[in-house]
Amino acid sequence: MSVTGKLALIAGGGAVPVEVARYLKASGRAYCVLRLQGLSDLELNHHPGHDVGLGDFAHMFDLLAQESCQSVCMVGYVQRPDFNTMARDAGGAEHLPVIQAAGRGGDDSLLRQVARMFEAKGYAIEGAHEANPQLLIGHGLQAGPAPVPEAADDMAEAVRIANVIGALDIGQAVVVAGKITLAVEAQEGTDAMIRRVQALPDALKGALVNRKGILAKVAKPIQDLRLDMPTIGVSTVETASAAGLHGIVGQVGKLLIVDKAATFAAAERLGVFIYGFDDTDGNSH
Amino acid sequence: MSVTGKLALIAGGGAVPVEVARYLKASGRAYCVLRLQGLSDLELNHHPGHDVGLGDFAHMFDLLAQESCQSVCMVGYVQRPDFNTMARDAGGAEHLPVIQAAGRGGDDSLLRQVARMFEAKGYAIEGAHEANPQLLIGHGLQAGPAPVPEAADDMAEAVRIANVIGALDIGQAVVVAGKITLAVEAQEGTDAMIRRVQALPDALKGALVNRKGILAKVAKPIQDLRLDMPTIGVSTVETASAAGLHGIVGQVGKLLIVDKAATFAAAERLGVFIYGFDDTDGNSH
Numbered sequence: 001m002s003v004t005g006k007l008a009l010i011a012g013g014g015a016v017p018v019e020v021a022r023y024l025k026a027s028g029r030a031y032c033v034l035r036l037q038g039l040s041d042l043e044l045n046h047h048p049g050h051d052v053g054l055g056d057f058a059h060m061f062d063l064l065a066q067e068s069c070q071s072v073c074m075v076g077y078v079q080r081p082d083f084n085t086m087a088r089d090a091g092g093a094e095h096l097p098v099i100q101a102a103g104r105g106g107d108d109s110l111l112r113q114v115a116r117m118f119e120a121k122g123y124a125i126e127g128a129h130e131a132n133p134q135l136l137i138g139h140g141l142q143a144g145p146a147p148v149p150e151a152a153d154d155m156a157e158a159v160r161i162a163n164v165i166g167a168l169d170i171g172q173a174v175v176v177a178g179k180i181t182l183a184v185e186a187q188e189g190t191d192a193m194i195r196r197v198q199a200l201p202d203a204l205k206g207a208l209v210n211r212k213g214i215l216a217k218v219a220k221p222i223q224d225l226r227l228d229m230p231t232i233g234v235s236t237v238e239t240a241s242a243a244g245l246h247g248i249v250g251q252v253g254k255l256l257i258v259d260k261a262a263t264f265a266a267a268e269r270l271g272v273f274i275y276g277f278d279d280t281d282g283n284s285h
Numbered sequence: 286m287s288v289t290g291k292l293a294l295i296a297g298g299g300a301v302p303v304e305v306a307r308y309l310k311a312s313g314r315a316y317c318v319l320r321l322q323g324l325s326d327l328e329l330n331h332h333p334g335h336d337v338g339l340g341d342f343a344h345m346f347d348l349l350a351q352e353s354c355q356s357v358c359m360v361g362y363v364q365r366p367d368f369n370t371m372a373r374d375a376g377g378a379e380h381l382p383v384i385q386a387a388g389r390g391g392d393d394s395l396l397r398q399v400a401r402m403f404e405a406k407g408y409a410i411e412g413a414h415e416a417n418p419q420l421l422i423g424h425g426l427q428a429g430p431a432p433v434p435e436a437a438d439d440m441a442e443a444v445r446i447a448n449v450i451g452a453l454d455i456g457q458a459v460v461v462a463g464k465i466t467l468a469v470e471a472q473e474g475t476d477a478m479i480r481r482v483q484a485l486p487d488a489l490k491g492a493l494v495n496r497k498g499i500l501a502k503v504a505k506p507i508q509d510l511r512l513d514m515p516t517i518g519v520s521t522v523e524t525a526s527a528a529g530l531h532g533i534v535g536q537v538g539k540l541l542i543v544d545k546a547a548t549f550a551a552a553e554r555l556g557v558f559i560y561g562f563d564d565t566d567g568n569s570h
Contacts, residue, residue, distance in 0.1 A: 103488075171466075200473065201365065
């Protein structure tokens with residue numbers, strides 16, 4: 001989408017909303033932050049904005065109108081609430097039942113319903129990677145040692161398997177080592193998936209001194225990247241290193257790297273590469 | 286295959302070799318047991334047979350000839366050995382390097398190479414389910430409460446996803462609840478996969494008093510069922526119950542149930558159903 005007009009950053013927890021806010025400020029774009037109470041990072045108090053409750057949609061709509069915003073970017077961690085007990089204003093009372101019903105189809109479905117609600121009010125939805133393109137992985141080797149041939153083979157296979165897993169709407173990430181799929185992420189999350197590789201027999205996995213295997217993290221085709229982007233950061237690199245992996249691969253334009261400087265520094269320090277894969281890489285194998 | 290001639294049961298660890306041996310004895314078929322030292326159950330000492338070392342292929346070939354066996358059934362747990370240090374006789378020295386090389390392609394590949402070695406000597410390979418057909422799951426509800434409609438829907442989806450995961454040569458088992466894939470087995474094993482469902486948010490999974498979700502365990506298309514059958518038992522039922530699942534589904538003729546009486550009793554006691562699925566079930570959804 002074209003990035004224009006004043007942006008409302010609806011900020012959940014974690015570092016990504018902070019990085020988006022910093023970029024918006026530095027780039028001179030008009031913006032305000034709607035800080036989700038109890039979730040958003042304290043640094044966001046130093047940006048223009050307002051505190052809002054997660055279920056207070058009437059309040060949010062008032063603020064968006066008052067601030068003359070044209071776009072909304074929803075970013076950061078929000079744990080799925082208990083819809084039966086969560087606080088809400090009149091707007092929440094109107095919209096939460098539909099959002100709750102959509103949530104039975106999974107988090108993706110829930111987020112799409114929230115987005116539709118803002119779109120119905122005339123706001124464009126903007127992804128974190130659109131609000132701050134610097135968060136995106138680039139093409140080729142981003143950090144760490146260059147892939148050895150075995151790692152390059154596993155990289156292509158890991159991307160292939162991860163894309164099939166994503167097409168089934170199962171998860172975003174897999175670990176492949178020696179062409180064998182060691183672990184597949186479903187609902188447990190990427191870090192938990194990587195950690196269980198450590199418990200596998202030595203014959204299958206690598207080690208710190210003799211690395212083996214690749215983490216691929218890709219977007220599901222069904223995934224709306226404006227609402228939910230695959231993301232890695234320092235902890236991903238640390239977990240991948242502890243699991244004895246060679247490296248981490250994402251698809252160009254479809255992976256966010258939180259705190260890129262620190263993440264790349266961890267990759268260099270631990271000897272784990274980060275690689276941005278695209279179709280030209282696929283053709284070389 | 287047609288089950289004829291004297292059978293040599295090459296017995297690793299666990300209960301399945303014991304159940305095969307008991308059946309062979311009860312059915313009056315000619316057989317002997319080659320007990321893998323340090324692995325096979327002590328009960329097998331009371332069957333006709335011999336102790337053999339895992340790497341002593343010349344000794345095994347001598348025994349097969351001496352016993353006038355026509356078929357070989359390899360069954361039971363064998364942890365992948367350290368090929369560089371394991372004991373071997375002259376037959377092992379000849380065959381183990383090829384087996385080790387095949388093992389780089391995974392356990393399936395390793396077992397197929399072992400089977401080819403016996404076939405090259407003129408022995409037919411017989412599966413545990415052929416040597417003892419009573420181990421197989423039947424069609425329809427086998428034990429536990431009848432599936433509610435929600436469970437029937439999850440059952441069809443779990444079988445579908447498990448078959449795709451199998452076709453990718455990733456694993457045999459998945460857990461699906463509310464049409465969402467909660468967990469996928471790769472190299473960690475089925476019980477570990479089920480256990481991590483317990484750690485997922487309550488919104489996704491079921492509970493003891495409000496069950497939700499299905500474990501599907503199926504064979505990979507690439508899997509040689511003579512060498513490696515999907516298997517469940519009491520611990521599978523117990524783990525599935527602790528994860529709040531409705532039931533367990535396998536494909537008719539492609540799932541072994543170890544200690545069927547105890548496994549069905551656990552299913553009844555814990556309220557977890559066991560269901561044998563075939564194409565007629567698939568068409569009803």
